[in-house]
Amino acid sequence: MMRVLYDHQAFTLQDFGGVSRYHHELLRHASWQSELAVALSNNLYLRDQQYPRYRTFLPNSSLPARWRVIQFFNDRASRRALRRAAYDVFHPTLTDDDYFLDLLPPGRPLVITIHDMIPALFPAHYPDRDDQTLARIAQRADRIIAVSEHTRADVLRLLPVASEKVAVVYHGYAEPAAASGPSALPLPERYVLFTGSRALYKNFGCLVKALAMLPATVAQGMHLVCAGGGSFTAEEQALLRQAGWAERAHQFGPVSDVQLTHLYRHARAFIFPSCYEGFGLPILEAFSQQCPVVLSQASCFPEIAREAALYFPPDQPAVLAEQLARLLTDARLRRELVHLGQLRLLDFTWHNTARRTRAVYEAACAHQGNLTVRPAPTTTVSALEL
Template sequence: MRLLYDHQAFTLQDFGGVSRYHHELLCHANWESELAVALSNNLYLRDGQHSRHRTFLPDSNLPARWRVIRYFNQRASRQALRRNAFDVFHPTLLDDDYFLPQLAPERPLVVTIHDMIPALFPAHYPDRDDTALRNILQRASRIITVSEHTRADVLRLLPVEANRVRVVYHGYTEREYPAGGPTLPVPARYVLFTGSRALYKNFGCLVEALAMLPESEAAGLHLVCAGGGPFTASEQELLARVGWASRTHQFGPVSDAQLSELYRGARAFVFPSEYEGFGLPILEAYGQQCPVLLSEASCFPEIARDAALYFPPDQPAALARQLGRVLHDEPLRRQLVQLGQLRLLDFTWQHTARRTRAVYEEALQEAAGPTSFSSTPLSALEL
């Protein structure tokens, strides 16, 4: 079985969850793969194992850089589609249906939906156009979602049949990093927040919760934010208003090694988001033995189960109470770390690859004709 993956995530992202997901599939694949990428500055492709691409002005912020990369990568993907030397096509994003005219009718199309954020938060995406997505889903043989919660959202919000949608969880792989790399000047005692702080990420809830901590619990405590860019004017105003401006630090972008270091040193990792499709940072925190606090929203209880403390995303006072517990209750901290280590055993990229292969094989069997197609749902298969 030979898979073709297109360029889109590796054109738009130098690093990030979607390109990381597809790179992990390539790394753990038990199938032949082609990644149709000519130019990319993506960090995960730097080893050159999965594509014969070149970098292009990796240290430049010129808008024209992205247009050049996109032009050559889309040309490479179109050429690969026309060669038709693959069994299944798996595009890495669903924002552009450019590939539909080139995709041979007999070739199965498998897609992954990571979340339904634009549909659930339409006020944040006023220019959203679902035309390409709906065209793609109409053609797709199988649709992968990364959690049961996201599957339910897809079935509720999009015109797709339940028998075409399969859940395949993300995985986690422990990595070893060379000693002696650049370290970050972090405070001795801190709470960690990672990634974007905008919109539904609910960063303000965490800031307000920190301000509610009694001085006995907040003494010497700092907030460290990894990635997400510099603080906006409104964020700076909020931090100043609650008295946490001097105790909040932003680092980024950070390397994977530095991010692992931040998890290891944190008193807790807080993920207050109102919605996520899966929540990879949960697994990253587990991997570095960091206690996890999560909003009781979307897929979080499904992914973390009892290996986290929860709070309603609209109640900073509840988050403050949970923070107080994890900051000073050492037996609770140890219990959360142990439960996180156990939960991590359920999420491996090898398992993700095996279940993804099963989806590809389902799509191929269906394309071969009704006599070859097994209607057994993926959730019932022992993989």
């Protein structure tokens, strides 16, 4: 029975978010025996009653010391699980810390997932990051999972690893179980949607400039809704005023899964102008809610969406304005993109992600000469040890 150990890192740092959701979905769809070395966590994805042996810790508190307590006990739980060595494969949930390298027994397979190479590509925005940490982990890893072909190419270009070690395994998508409730957001009748952070390489300024270039007949009555990413900064407010959109721009967040689903479902278009992403999960979120998509023609976007989206060069807001105007005025085009998005979504399931991840685990075991057998699916979480 193949046994896979996951450490605490993503479930310590994130109450919700893409990386912890990815690992939670692997645990849910595992065809291997899993152990999640977590003692305390307020992560929302763990609250589905499948993990009775971990505890929440002051989930509604904003005390700064809360995180330090969670970190202390989870770090201890993960280190103990690593020393116990009752696993065939170790899969850390983040690669920002290489604490586990000295704790792995010789010959024990290590598999890591690299979601993107953003810190290496935009080093000025990550001055405190040690690039050598990821390089050390990648060199020790028996297999590396990249979440897109584009990310795989970046890994091979930027890290000292052999190409045969790096496999592409796409994320899956499943609509949140709670997405059936009402939304309490005061939304305008007609709006285009932007989600997530607006900083740095997210290229929010390109979108605002494009909105200013829309023909008056298209822009009339249209609003911009931003979900997440915090309140508009002074610089963003000035940019919106200059574009003439300050009174029609709305920011909501953080938003629940129910609210986010509602935002996609009722938007006239979802716009993702980012210059770089490792995978682009919001694309699948929009597809699932039959929301037509306009994407930057950059990084992994054409790989993930293919013909189910309209594209524009990320440095050309005039082209974005043209594509958005086409979409907002052509009902047939919107229906076609929605249909193609529904078809493309079928290629991304967590079942497929887990199946391909299992193949990576088996390859890592074979690389180390470890024999594995077909398992019965089981998941456990390390008990709190005080």
